[in-house]
Amino acid sequence: MKILVCISKTPDTTSKIAFTDGNTKFDETGVQWIINPYDEWYSLVRAIELKEKDASVTIHLVTVGGPDCDPVIRKALALGGDEAIRVNADNTDSYFIAAQIAEVAKKGAYDLIFTGKEAIDYNGSSIGGMVAELVDAPYISLATLFELNGTTATITREIEGGEEVAEVSLPVVVSCQKGVAEQRIPNMRGIMAARTKPLQVVEPIAVEALTSVVSFELPPAKAGVKLVDADNVAELVRLLHEEAKAI
Amino acid sequence: MSVLIFVDQTENHIKKGAYEALTYGVQVAKQLGTTAEALVLGTVNDDLASLGKYGVTKVHQVANETLNHVDAQLYAKVIAEAVTASGANVVVFSHNQTGKAVAARVAARLKAGVVTGACALPDTSNGFVVRKTVFSGKAFANVSIHSAIKVISLNPNSYQTVAGEGTAEVVALNVAVDASKVKITAVNKVSGEVPLTEADIVVSGGRGLKGPENWGVLLDLAKELHAATACSRPVGDAHWRPHHEHVGQTGVQVAPNLYIALGISGAIQHLAGVNRSKVIVVINKDPEAPFFKAADYGIVGDLFEVVPKLTEEIRKMKASA
Numbered sequence: 001m002k003i004l005v006c007i008s009k010t011p012d013t014t015s016k017i018a019f020t021d022g023n024t025k026f027d028e029t030g031v032q033w034i035i036n037p038y039d040e041w042y043s044l045v046r047a048i049e050l051k052e053k054d055a056s057v058t059i060h061l062v063t064v065g066g067p068d069c070d071p072v073i074r075k076a077l078a079l080g081g082d083e084a085i086r087v088n089a090d091n092t093d094s095y096f097i098a099a100q101i102a103e104v105a106k107k108g109a110y111d112l113i114f115t116g117k118e119a120i121d122y123n124g125s126s127i128g129g130m131v132a133e134l135v136d137a138p139y140i141s142l143a144t145l146f147e148l149n150g151t152t153a154t155i156t157r158e159i160e161g162g163e164e165v166a167e168v169s170l171p172v173v174v175s176c177q178k179g180v181a182e183q184r185i186p187n188m189r190g191i192m193a194a195r196t197k198p199l200q201v202v203e204p205i206a207v208e209a210l211t212s213v214v215s216f217e218l219p220p221a222k223a224g225v226k227l228v229d230a231d232n233v234a235e236l237v238r239l240l241h242e243e244a245k246a247i
Numbered sequence: 248m249s250v251l252i253f254v255d256q257t258e259n260h261i262k263k264g265a266y267e268a269l270t271y272g273v274q275v276a277k278q279l280g281t282t283a284e285a286l287v288l289g290t291v292n293d294d295l296a297s298l299g300k301y302g303v304t305k306v307h308q309v310a311n312e313t314l315n316h317v318d319a320q321l322y323a324k325v326i327a328e329a330v331t332a333s334g335a336n337v338v339v340f341s342h343n344q345t346g347k348a349v350a351a352r353v354a355a356r357l358k359a360g361v362v363t364g365a366c367a368l369p370d371t372s373n374g375f376v377v378r379k380t381v382f383s384g385k386a387f388a389n390v391s392i393h394s395a396i397k398v399i400s401l402n403p404n405s406y407q408t409v410a411g412e413g414t415a416e417v418v419a420l421n422v423a424v425d426a427s428k429v430k431i432t433a434v435n436k437v438s439g440e441v442p443l444t445e446a447d448i449v450v451s452g453g454r455g456l457k458g459p460e461n462w463g464v465l466l467d468l469a470k471e472l473h474a475a476t477a478c479s480r481p482v483g484d485a486h487w488r489p490h491h492e493h494v495g496q497t498g499v500q501v502a503p504n505l506y507i508a509l510g511i512s513g514a515i516q517h518l519a520g521v522n523r524s525k526v527i528v529v530i531n532k533d534p535e536a537p538f539f540k541a542a543d544y545g546i547v548g549d550l551f552e553v554v555p556k557l558t559e560e561i562r563k564m565k566a567s568a
């Protein structure tokens with residue numbers, strides 16, 4: 001049983017978002033880098049739980065990025081992956097990234113591929129579906145529960161206005177969100193072990209990027225809050241009705 | 248050359264978000280000087296010819312019951328075939344649960360560049376550049392698509408639906424549909440409540456409510472407004488409310504017309520889940536709560552006194568309307 005967990009490096013959730021070079025580059029000054037929370041808390045931890053139940057499970061991590069991703073990959077290994085593969089390429093195009101991951105996935109013949117539901121920087125929600133297409137496997141998106149029984153996965157996923165339970169035979173690609181697992185903190189033993197776990201760096205396959213970021217923009221600042229006195233709630237209702245036209 | 252808009256259905260009815268995607272796609276077609284057509288998968292009870300009201304000339308339908316459930320693998324095959332058959336060079340989805348499952352997959356199948364979470368019409372003055380939200384709504388990116396076919400999925404509640412007059416020609420599209428590899432064993436819809444991601448108004452509670460037994464004031468207000476209910480992360484983690492109500496960076500992201508936050512301080516992770524709301528109202532007894540900086544309207548006061556009054560005033564306003 002082999003699981004591939006896709007890992008993305010993202011700025012910490014409290015990072016100040018700013019841009020440099022004429023608004024074409026994310027300003028990395030003072031930014032703390034973390035494992036994308038959806039990749040870490042939900043998909044990686046669920047993979048680790050599956051391994052804890054069944055020692056024959058192997059967990060490989062994959063990321064697409066430069067050497068600056070290594071600390072984040074080591075942290076993921078400290079939580080519990082067995083080995084990691086970094087595809088040495090910097091690109092924001094989701095098809096380019098998915099093609100690299102699909103290449104790793106095909107070579108490793110994985111039974112299960114986990115991604116987070118999206119990365120908190122680009123919010124693409126694209127990689128899982130693309131990888132599934134490129135390896136021709138079923139794709140279950142936005143999973144909130146994941147159970148495995150032999151080679152059959154039972155997955156609860158979010159749909160509009162509720163959820164549905166899907167049964168599917170492996171191999172399958174799953175994007176994970178809240179509910180699938182709970183956040184864990186790496187322990188000292190894991191951190192020590194991670195130092196010697198294999199981190200293989202491979203060069204990207206030739207793929208043409210289909211998109212590129214031209215520029216970034218920050219939203220216009222809010223005009224400022226209009227405060228209404230607590231004794232004059234009727235005024236708030238009037239403003240919401242007449243000015244904001246929200247009720 | 249044309250624009251193909253994927254019209255999403257659930258339980259044999261067209262989803263509300265699909266009308267936004269239709270209006271948007273028709274506008275893209277106008278900009279490119281071409282026609283817009285719609286694609287419907289599965290069997291639906293709605294009158295498909297009436298989609299012409301939004302400006303599409305043709306509605307392609309693959310009326311196969313297997314497609315009444317979303318299986319991303321089957322959908323990608325069928326949609327990609329429809330794109331090829333209709334000769335579309337722009338494909339528009341809604342960035343909802345179905346769009347997230349399918350749009351990128353269709354793009355990969357067609358080797359087409361995709362922008363998900365689009366929030367404005369493309370700029371076609373120099374290439375094809377689509378604006379999308381990034382960093383959980385804290386910024387925008389303008390993304391250029393280089394491929395011949397372009398796939399866009401539109402953020403819900405970011406484009407105004409416009410309906411006029413018109414009738415579309417409905418044509419059956421003959422596409423072979425494989426058996427699904429995914430077996431749906433249960434569907435649990437939240438009944439009697441407004442689904443959070445589709446709600447026009449959301450009323451959300453935080454630690455300021457002090458305990459699950461105090462949620463009555465919030466529920467009364469939500470009921471009066473036909474609003475969906477939500478909560479902050481600490482509330483979800485403490486199991487005061489079901490975790491699917493958790494709104495924020497790692498929970499549900501919402502973009503309603505009106506978001507009312509009761510007793511929520513407004514940590515940056517919470518704001519990331521709500522900052523695409525059109526109007527934000529904050530009620531909190533702490534004037535220093537960071538949420539006031541992100542709000543449009545606010546009341547500094549004890550929510551247990553303010554909220555019942557607010558519910559009453561809204562009732563009065565509705566009665567007089």
